[in-house]
Amino acid sequence: DTGVSQNPRHKITKRGQNVTFRCDPISEHNRLYWYRQTLGQGPEFLTYFQNEAQLEKSRLLSDRFSAERPKGSFSTLEIQRTEQGDSAMYLCASSFRRGGLNEQYFGPGTRLTVT
Amino acid sequence: AQSVTQLDSHVSVSEGTPVLLRCNYSSSYSPSLFWYVQHPNKGLQLLLKYTSAATLVKGINGFEAEFKKSETSFHLTKPSAHMSDAAEYFCVVSEVDSNYQLIWGAGTKLIIKP
Numbered sequence: 001d002t003g004v005s006q007n008p009r010h011k012i013t014k015r016g017q018n019v020t021f022r023c024d025p026i027s028e029h030n031r032l033y034w035y036r037q038t039l040g041q042g043p044e045f046l047t048y049f050q051n052e053a054q055l056e057k058s059r060l061l062s063d064r065f066s067a068e069r070p071k072g073s074f075s076t077l078e079i080q081r082t083e084q085g086d087s088a089m090y091l092c093a094s095s096f097r098r099g100g101l102n103e104q105y106f107g108p109g110t111r112l113t114v115t
Numbered sequence: 116a117q118s119v120t121q122l123d124s125h126v127s128v129s130e131g132t133p134v135l136l137r138c139n140y141s142s143s144y145s146p147s148l149f150w151y152v153q154h155p156n157k158g159l160q161l162l163l164k165y166t167s168a169a170t171l172v173k174g175i176n177g178f179e180a181e182f183k184k185s186e187t188s189f190h191l192t193k194p195s196a197h198m199s200d201a202a203e204y205f206c207v208v209s210e211v212d213s214n215y216q217l218i219w220g221a222g223t224k225l226i227i228k229p
Binding site: 040041042043045048056091093102103104105106107108109 | 147149151157159205209216219
C-alpha cells in the first residue's frame, strides 16, 4: 500500500526564488488537496482538484501560488518569488468521496524554509 | 456555516490515566466528523471517523469518540494513556453545504507525564 507521497520533504530557499513541490496521491483517489500548516496551527486549506479540474482556491492562495494536476494524477504546487512568510509545512491529501464521506489521507508534507 | 471548537489547547495526563480531548462543532446539516493525530514532525493520520452510523466510534490505538447531537459534541477518549500518545490532535467537520471541505479545529496538544 503506497499512501500519499510528497517530494521533497524539506526545501530551503532564498527569498525571491521559485520552488515547486510534488504530490502523488493514492492511485484510485479522484480528489487532491493542498494545505498549509504553520507551527502550532491546524492545516489551512489552499486548493483542491477533482480529477484534473481545480475546483476551489482559498483567498490564502495569492497569485504567486499556482497548482496543477495534469491528467488527474500527481499534482504540483509552485510558489514564485518566495517570501519569508511562505515558510510553512505544505501538506497534500487525497480522497475518494463516496456519498457524504470525504475521508482525506495526508502525505508527510514538505517543509519550506525561506531565508 | 460550520465550525469546530477544541476547548483545550493543551491537555496533560499521567501515563496510565484516562484521556479526554473535547470538541464541539456547529453544523447546519448532518456532519461527518473526524479526529486526526499528528506526531511531532510527522504527517496527519486519521484516528477515527463518524458518518451517521453508530454514535460511538472506535479508532486506532485504543481511542474512541462519541457523537452527541444534542450537545453538538464529539469528544475523544482513551481509557489509559501511553507515552506514545503524545501528539497534536485535531477535530474536523465536513458537510454537504461546504462541498465536503474539511473544517479544522485549532488542535489540542496532548502531553503524557511519566
